[in-house]
Amino acid sequence: MTGSVLTPDQAALILFGVFFGLMILRVPVAFALALACLPILIVEPHLSAMTLVQETFNAYNSFILLAVPFFLLTANLMNVGGITDRLMLLSRSMVGHFPGGLAQINVVLSFFFAGISGSSTADAASQSKIFIEAQRKEGYDDSFSVAITAVSAVLAVIIPPSILMIVWGGVLTVSIGALFLAGIIPGLLIALAQMATVHAYASARGYPTYPRASWAAFFSAMYKSVPALLTPAIIIGGKIFGWFTATESACIAVLYAGFLSLLVYREMNLSGLRSALVDTGKFAGIALFCVGTASAFGWLLAYYQIPKAILSGVSAWQMGPIETGFFIAFVFLVVGCFLDAIPAIIIVGTILDPLARSAGLDPVHFAMIGIVSLAFGLVTPPYGLCLMIACSIAGIRMKEALKDTLLMLLPMIAVLVLLIMWPQVALFVPSLISPEFLQ
Template sequence: MMGTVLSPGTAAIILFGIFFFCLFWRVPVAFALALACLPILLIEPRLSAMTLAQETFNAYNSFILLAVPFFLLTANLMNVGGITDRLVWLSRSMVGHFPGGLAQINVVLSFFFAGISGSSTADAASQSKIFIEAQRKEGYDDGFSVAITAVSSVLAVIIPPSILMIVWGGILTVSIGALFLAGIVPGLLIGLAQMATVHTYAKLRGYPTYPKATWLELGRSLAVSVPALMTPFIIIGGKIFGWFTATESACIAVLYAGMLSLLVYREMDIKGLYGALLDTGKFAAVALFCVGTASAFGWLLAYYEIPKALLSGVSAWNMGPTATGFFISFVFLVVGCFLDAIPSIIIVGTILDPLAKSVAMDPVHFAIVGIVSLAFGLVTPPYGLCLLISCSIAGMRMIDALKDTCIMLLPMLGVLVLVIVWPDVALFLPKLISPEFLR
């Protein structure tokens, strides 16, 4: 940028150098991003330390981001209000008789939970508490139990309503309704791939299976779960058909989950409500603080035109849409190992967006490739937040669960390749239901 003291290369070295130095010393990501910005703001005469505060708070001036705490609150209300218990019963009736019944229930419950909460960390925390000890008692290996719990929890960022989709749509101006639709088929394929992996493990290791539920038992479990299962239809349907925005749908989800917990299932008391609100405040504060400091970091990248400088060499490779998709996926896979998904979208997503546009890659397809790729980072070290949560609850080291985790990620990697090579895997439903959302 003309008139700046630092060149784009020097600014990039300072920003990323300080950021990774802070990460090495285990400084929390949000603080590391802020600390990386400060030296440049002090060096550059036209800027000041106040710019950090201004750009951080500018990021919060977003109606869309209000959806984040509301979807987190929905998930917490589910847990304390007995909704999760009903979904466990339904999952057992549906797939408990499959090989590795309890682990199959784990995957199916993650699929249902993903359609309501949008948060993988909330899923990992709640599912770990429910399943890991139960699987131990039934003879499952600890490494397998932790791995399937952590890996299945990433469905929450792929299956709508996903918090990552909301952030992506708000930052890169992509239709959230289209993103919601585009995540359904890839999420379903990943869920089926995980169930097939559990089947293989169960056959090889002789994991137990439950008796097959009768049609009457299946009907009863479905009857008590239907009110809970209506939540994703209300959220996604309302957004797609234009009844309300993503943020309004999150508010309605909270009201609906609260109504089910208080009036229908009647399992939530004042103490439970207080706990749900407290947990939501903690999770939302961490997530939104990352959004703010990442936005300030991204603003400095744009100020020095660093994305343009970084991509100038890549553009010379003359890659087509498919090769560009693999390149984008590779970048997100690597970045996701070190950085939380939300700041990755704000920083890396905005850098790669011009590259995707240069090869006429559909914005929705670009988003799904990025989000699915970032989902891997939730269970891969050194970041691997969902894996860390599951290991912490299980009381075991991450390294002891890595082998099984890597094996379970292979089918998921196959789905990612399919999405890149055949864009209609993601774009089929948006084209079919609401083609006006595309482009």
């Protein structure tokens, strides 16, 4: 930045000021990030508006990012190919007899779905269509139905294979295999916390419960679901044991989901395939456009050394690992309310990475704190994309479901606190299976 017209403070004020100003005006996040870059690119003599285009497209020159549309396509093939229906039957045989049976099934199905799709938005869209109207017919409150559907959808970014883990690993050079392993215990704990929350709601409000399924029904459902349940094992196992990369595993997941839908379950036709491809194109276009403009925004931050300026004051606090973990979680929780998770990783993750390393946090532990914290932003306004999707499908306003949503987040915050204070929640499985992944 030698000879730059703007100082780091001035550049930061313009970047963040314009960005948040556009967000208040409800400009989509990806466009707000791009437009926030333009004033600086025009004013700065060493740069030009073409820099925005160059840096945006440079972000797409990444083999890892190809995994994003492939995992989204896997999720959509599951929905049109009958795979989700079989997983739902298995979920019902397992937890349908718990208080609030249909909502419990919602959580367990989200857990299974998360192990295949990696996308919370895809989960929220499909689960909302399945469960909200069904719960409405069984007497569940709309606010509860929307809240549990949206909150359970965030499991998809925590449980491997998560698209956020792939982006984080690519941007911050962290082993994606280690991140996949690190998400298993936090994801399981959050799913259990959500099931306990449903139990409490159902007991207080008298929500209906299904009869206990027989062992024969359970084993029948398990038998029909085994091919689908092998999908996460293939994806994660192949990545861990070095059989293929994260992108290649996503391609294999698509082929396997297509194989199940066409030849095993035989429920996908040409119309269903077209629908899956169109939906994938829509979701992937939104996600990848955010990646490109966020990368250009992040490039300008690095050009003016703004992260260094920001962290110079924070480093003076001399925080230990636990205090740093809470600070990182707080920053991501706040940022997640306003910014999509992928650009948040590219912008904020790169800013906080030096701080985490200086405090002695393992990169995998730091990543899991960030990813779990960003998961909250998927259901907290004003961004809250998963909550927005569920409310739209239910036909209610977001504020009507906000109280129940926030109550459901409280047990998840307890899991986040446990993750920060006890790193082994994230690091135990990676250290057990592949210790070389850790620092």
